[in-house]
Amino acid sequence: MAATAQQHALTHLSAAGTGIGHVAARPRLVAIACIVLLAGAGWLYLGLLLAGTSYGAIDRALIEALCRPGPGRSGPAFALDLVLVLPMWCAMVLAMMLPTAAAMVLTYAELADTAARKGERAVSPLALVAGYAAVWLGFALAATVLQLLLVRATLLDATMTATSPLFAGAILLGAGIYQFSALKQACLAHCRRPFPFFLANWSEETRGIFRLGLRQGVYCLGCCWAAMLVMFAVGVMNVIWMVVLGVVMTAEKAAPTMRISRAVGVVLIVVGVAFLAAAVAHWSWAQ
DSSP states (O other), X not given: OHHHHHHTOOTTSOHHHHHHHHHHHOHHHHHHHHHHHHHHHHHHHHHHHHHGGGSOHXXXXXXXXXXXXXXXXXXXHHHHHHHHHHHHHHHHHHHHHTGGGHHHHHHHHHHHHHHXXXXXXXXXXXXXXXXXXXXXXXXXXXXXXXXXXXXXXXXXXTTSSBXXXXXXXXXXXXXXXXXXXXXXXXXXXXXXXXXXXXXXXXOSSHHHHHHHHHHHHHHXXXXXXXXXXXXXXHOTXXXXXXXXXXXXXXXXHHOSSSHHHHHHHHXXXXXXXXXXXXXXXXHHHHO
């Protein structure tokens, strides 16, 4: 226990770098804090939705951007919707994805501390985290645009959940099939073993470490993008599913084998097929 504590004492890094390393060692606290904030934002959204038009113009714009289809909205109006919805997705991806990167950040922090002990220049882990976060914030922007387009197409309802079991089933089935793809497995392998990656691509420049963060972020995106899109099927602001998917993605990266990933794939495929079957049965009955 003492050896472990000494190993994780990042004494030769800057105060900010040491802080990042210690936070990475306790990702649960980060996840809980982010989820609490997101839950508060969700309740605020529901309150605004129930209040209807009794609030001001900004509140009404937020409600419209989040949940009301607007086929005629374009130009400045679409840009306003983007500005209003983007922070929600940014908070969501950071809440769900930063905890999954804790092992990677801690691995770099320990290597940087070892380099500093030898008198070598060590770049702060902040640069690595910034690169990693930049990739997921880019995904948040793409997801925001996709959500607004889905709302305009009436494929998402006022609770930001899929309006059609056919649409929800297609998302779940696609995410399940992706769990078995070669790209998923390759990206997951990189996410699980950050040590050889850092050792082979080590840099003493801030921009070099930032690029390493970008590359690790891309590997993580390749591993988890389909799971993140499941939120469109179960509810974009569904806090329970945020926790479930966050735990699943973290467990995938920590597991030594593909068993968890494949089990998740099977569950998603079964649920997706059930949704599709229900949609087809409903359509047949309606005929």
